Amino acid sequence: MAATLRDVAELAGVSIKTVSNVVRGYQHVRESTRATVLAAIAETGYQPNLSARSLRIGRSGVIGLALPELALPYFAELAGAVIDEAKAAGVTVLVEQTGAELDAEHGVLRSPTRQLTDGLVFSPLAMGQDDVDRLDVDYPLVILGERIFDPACDHVVMDNVEGARAAVAHLVAAGCRRIAAVGAHLGEEQGSAALRLRGYREALEEAGLPYDEDLVGYVGMWHRVDGAEAMRALLARGIEIDGVFGMNDTLAFGALRALQDAGRRVPDDVRVIGFDDLDETRYTAPSLSTVDPGRLEIARTAVRVLLERIAERAAGGEPSPPQRYTTGFRIVERESTRAR
Amino acid sequence: MAATLRDVAELAGVSIKTVSNVVRGYQHVRESTRATVLAAIAETGYQPNLSARSLRIGRSGVIGLALPELALPYFAELAGAVIDEAKAAGVTVLVEQTGAELDAEHGVLRSPTRQLTDGLVFSPLAMGQDDVDRLDVDYPLVILGERIFDPACDHVVMDNVEGARAAVAHLVAAGCRRIAAVGAHLGEEQGSAALRLRGYREALEEAGLPYDEDLVGYVGMWHRVDGAEAMRALLARGIEIDGVFGMNDTLAFGALRALQDAGRRVPDDVRVIGFDDLDETRYTAPSLSTVDPGRLEIARTAVRVLLERIAERAAGGEPSPPQRYTTGFRIVERESTRAR
DNA sequence: TTGAAAGCGCTAACAC
DNA sequence: GTGTTAGCGCTTTCAA
Numbered sequence: 001m002a003a004t005l006r007d008v009a010e011l012a013g014v015s016i017k018t019v020s021n022v023v024r025g026y027q028h029v030r031e032s033t034r035a036t037v038l039a040a041i042a043e044t045g046y047q048p049n050l051s052a053r054s055l056r057i058g059r060s061g062v063i064g065l066a067l068p069e070l071a072l073p074y075f076a077e078l079a080g081a082v083i084d085e086a087k088a089a090g091v092t093v094l095v096e097q098t099g100a101e102l103d104a105e106h107g108v109l110r111s112p113t114r115q116l117t118d119g120l121v122f123s124p125l126a127m128g129q130d131d132v133d134r135l136d137v138d139y140p141l142v143i144l145g146e147r148i149f150d151p152a153c154d155h156v157v158m159d160n161v162e163g164a165r166a167a168v169a170h171l172v173a174a175g176c177r178r179i180a181a182v183g184a185h186l187g188e189e190q191g192s193a194a195l196r197l198r199g200y201r202e203a204l205e206e207a208g209l210p211y212d213e214d215l216v217g218y219v220g221m222w223h224r225v226d227g228a229e230a231m232r233a234l235l236a237r238g239i240e241i242d243g244v245f246g247m248n249d250t251l252a253f254g255a256l257r258a259l260q261d262a263g264r265r266v267p268d269d270v271r272v273i274g275f276d277d278l279d280e281t282r283y284t285a286p287s288l289s290t291v292d293p294g295r296l297e298i299a300r301t302a303v304r305v306l307l308e309r310i311a312e313r314a315a316g317g318e319p320s321p322p323q324r325y326t327t328g329f330r331i332v333e334r335e336s337t338r339a340r
Numbered sequence: 341m342a343a344t345l346r347d348v349a350e351l352a353g354v355s356i357k358t359v360s361n362v363v364r365g366y367q368h369v370r371e372s373t374r375a376t377v378l379a380a381i382a383e384t385g386y387q388p389n390l391s392a393r394s395l396r397i398g399r400s401g402v403i404g405l406a407l408p409e410l411a412l413p414y415f416a417e418l419a420g421a422v423i424d425e426a427k428a429a430g431v432t433v434l435v436e437q438t439g440a441e442l443d444a445e446h447g448v449l450r451s452p453t454r455q456l457t458d459g460l461v462f463s464p465l466a467m468g469q470d471d472v473d474r475l476d477v478d479y480p481l482v483i484l485g486e487r488i489f490d491p492a493c494d495h496v497v498m499d500n501v502e503g504a505r506a507a508v509a510h511l512v513a514a515g516c517r518r519i520a521a522v523g524a525h526l527g528e529e530q531g532s533a534a535l536r537l538r539g540y541r542e543a544l545e546e547a548g549l550p551y552d553e554d555l556v557g558y559v560g561m562w563h564r565v566d567g568a569e570a571m572r573a574l575l576a577r578g579i580e581i582d583g584v585f586g587m588n589d590t591l592a593f594g595a596l597r598a599l600q601d602a603g604r605r606v607p608d609d610v611r612v613i614g615f616d617d618l619d620e621t622r623y624t625a626p627s628l629s630t631v632d633p634g635r636l637e638i639a640r641t642a643v644r645v646l647l648e649r650i651a652e653r654a655a656g657g658e659p660s661p662p663q664r665y666t667t668g669f670r671i672v673e674r675e676s677t678r679a680r
Numbered sequence: 681t682t683g684a685a686a687g688c689g690c691t692a693a694c695a696c
Numbered sequence: 697g698t699g700t701t702a703g704c705g706c707t708t709t710c711a712a
Contacts (some may be wrong), residue, residue, distance in 0.1 A: 002478075004705055011443050015683045020707065027681060050455040051400060052705035054391040055688050062434065062456065069420055071619070078457075080409055083437050092453050094402065095435045113432050115342075115390040115403065138342075167357070224623045257623045282449030283564045283597045285625055344689055355699045360691065368697060392689035395704050 003044035012040035017194055035085075041259030049277060057088040059314060062092050063306060064117040066108040068125045074248060074276045074295075075123065078144075082121060089307055091118075100125040100221065109134055109141075119306045125172065128190045140309035143303045145192060154309065155326045156302045158293040160192050163329040165206075167273045167291050168245050171247025172207040174271050174337050176243030179204070182217040182230045182255050183247030196247045196275065217255075222247065227254025235262050242270055249274035249281050252288050256336065272336040286335030294327045301325050343384035352380035363388060391493040399654060401644060402432050404457040407447040408440040408465045412562065414464065414616045414635075418484075421639030422461060429647055431458075440561065442464040449474055449481075459646045468530045480649035482642050485532060494649065496634040496642045496665045500532050505541025505546075507613045507631050508585050508621060512547040512610050514677050516583030521546070522557040522595050523568045523587030533562075536587045536615065550631065554579055557595075567594025575602050582610055589614035589621050592628050596676065612676040626675030634667040639663050 005016040005023075012019065014037060022028050022037040030137030031038075040046075043256055054060040065082050067075045083093045087238040094117055097277075098104035105124050114120065119140030127134070135141065143155035171179050181200045185193035201211050214237055217230030227246055231254065234241065246252025256266060264270045264288055274281060275293035305325065309335070345356040345363075352359065354377060361369050362377040363386075369377075380386075394400040400620065405422050423433045432456055438444035445464050453664045454460065455604035459480030466472070475481065476492040483495035511519050519679045521540045525533035541551050554577055557570030567586055571594065584599070586592025592614030596606060606626055614621060645665065652659055 018682060030681065047452055049395070049705050050452060051391050051394040055395050056388070056706045060391060060456070070416045070423070071412065071420045072415065073413060075414065076410045079435070080411045080437060081457070083410070085356055092434055092436065094425060094432055095419070098418060098430065112387055112390060115387055116400070224619060228623065229381060253620070253623050257625060262627050279564060280620055283568065283593050285597060285600050358698055370697060389689050396690045
């Protein structure tokens with residue numbers, strides 16, 4: 001059986017309070033006592049029981065991270081960054097996948113698991129304006145990546161509209177006039193897809209180009225296969241296309257392949273840009289231009305804000321009002337939009 | 341404050357035992373009582389305190405998953421599968437990254453976090469034969485993906501040697517005679533890299549081809565960049581190469597790009613095969629042939645075995661001896677090795 | 681500086 | 697079928 005405080009105390013000939021003091025790094029312990037206790041700890045291999053500590057102090061040192069799925073590289077890279085940040089702060093991360101399904105997204109907010117985590121970093125995909133009330137929960141919650149209007153919690157957002165606008169403007173600057181958008185979600189108004197579509201429209205408008213519904217490729221998810229299929233469907237329409245805005249990099253990757261299969265040369269005939277700056281964009285042929293949304297900054301900010309909220313709540317007192325944190329982005333030009 | 345059993349009991353006018361019975365689905369509760377209690381639970385919004393339950397019963401319903409890093413797509417897809425499997429069994433997953441560093445791999449085995457998880461699924465990369473003693477821990481542990489000889493715990497392995505052998509044999513069958521291996525680790529004897537290199541050598545031998553150290557590309561990690569750099573280095577040697585075995589798909593992806601940059605046509609001049617069957621291999625140009633190691637089966641087996649161990653230990657009694665589970669693989673032929 | 685003891689919320693043995 | 701109660705291992709007041 002694992003050793004407890006009591007075992008260590010007995011072995012060291014002190015009370016459990018003294019052992020606890022040593023374990024928790026309390027200052028006022030006589031050096032000789034501390035040494036005795038540390039020896040006893042080493043001998044028994046004592047490790048604090050975190051469930052007991054958690055029950056007692058009301059915090060577990062675990063935060064939750066809920067995201068659509070790790071099979072989407074963007075979320076995998078994000079999760080990796082969140083876990084690293086959390087670890088640096090001495091906190092561990094419990095990861096849950098929602099599959100971007102509305103029920104699962106609601107579920108994760110009320111899951112019994114929330115009793116085990118001190119707070120949640122949540123990247124919703126299916127939830128929209130109608131669900132904003134559900135975000136009014138009684139534990140620290142940080143929302144990622146969406147611009148849901150005025151939720152009752154902190155949120156860390158990338159500037160989806162501006163990023164998309166810049167991406168499409170980049171295509172325009174490269175000479176594109178018939179730019180397809182791949183990755184729209186039918187009927188969506190608040191999610192990343194809707195916001196990036198808005199950025200696309202704004203960029204067209206600024207450039208004096210017409211918005212043509214025939215140039216919009218609708219998809220279910222944002223996997224590579226969806227990008228490829230949407231692109232094929234667009235090409236099948238037989239309309240002229242000289243630029244493609246993939247709403248994320250995996251879509252753009254799939255679209256790139258579909259273009260090449262159809263005999264279109266990239267960037268000569270069609271220029272392509274994605275969104276996310278995934279590692280894989282550096283290695284496609286041609287490499288993909290993209291929007292770097294500062295994934296690391298998002299992860300870092302989310303963890304920091306969440307831990308601040310957890311600390312604030314532990315300290316008692318009035319919570320400060322929820323805030324929105326917007327991270328910067330930058331266009332990364334690679335071969336897929338390079339002028340010849 | 342969150343409601344407790346006592347609050348619910350008071351509201352329902354019963355004892356906490358009865359509430360506990362209802363919560364835990366105990367059969368022998370009068371229907372009317374159950375209804376009253378359920379109403380009280382709904383009214384108070386009661387959720388069981390998992391730390392308290394965990395402290396009491398000695399299990400948390402959380403398992404740990406330790407892997408090199410989520411930024412490696414193989415591990416991201418694996419983690420996603422593990423989380424899904426665990427969820428289906430009513431268990432949540434705490435994810436830790438080791439960065440493939442030896443200290444971190446040792447650390448994860450002794451981390452205080454282990455006090456919070458009922459068991460661990462661990463995919464080591466840096467650990468070798470010298471470290472096998474460390475795997476003799478006092479909690480349920482399942483090792484993934486390595487063929488460490490006779491560890492004192494269960495392990496689920498893919499057949500690295502056979503898979504690699506088949507991959508290289510596939511290249512040989514396609515007519516390759518000068519086959520480079522990209523992804524070897526200098527001095528490694530037990531890890532995936534060593535095993536896949538062994539499979540490479542065996543396949544050459546079977547084909548009556550000489551093993552040429554000049555055809556082996558050594559790398560640090562298995563990222564795309566490592567594959568690209570190793571391939572460039574190989575090409576810089578000026579030796580003849582008509583086939584490339586990437587020890588995983590990301591390496592192969594990087595190598596593919598490096599080949600193309602050097603003006604080599606794939607598969608015309610050089611054929612390329614990878615390992616892992618990542619989604620991205622379907623979309624590169626040309627698409628990458630690879631070895632499908634049955635990631636889903638690995639995840640499923642690992643979670644099943646771990647949960648069985650946890651149950652076994654909860655039931656008391658003698659534990660059964662540790663077992664090795666080997667999953668099957670299959671060659672996936674795509675464009676990068678297709679005959680013209 | 682150290683010790684005694686209460687109690688976090690839950691489960692389960694035992695009593696009725 | 698339901699109630700009483702001990703105790704899981706820890707932190708923390710309060711006393712000494």
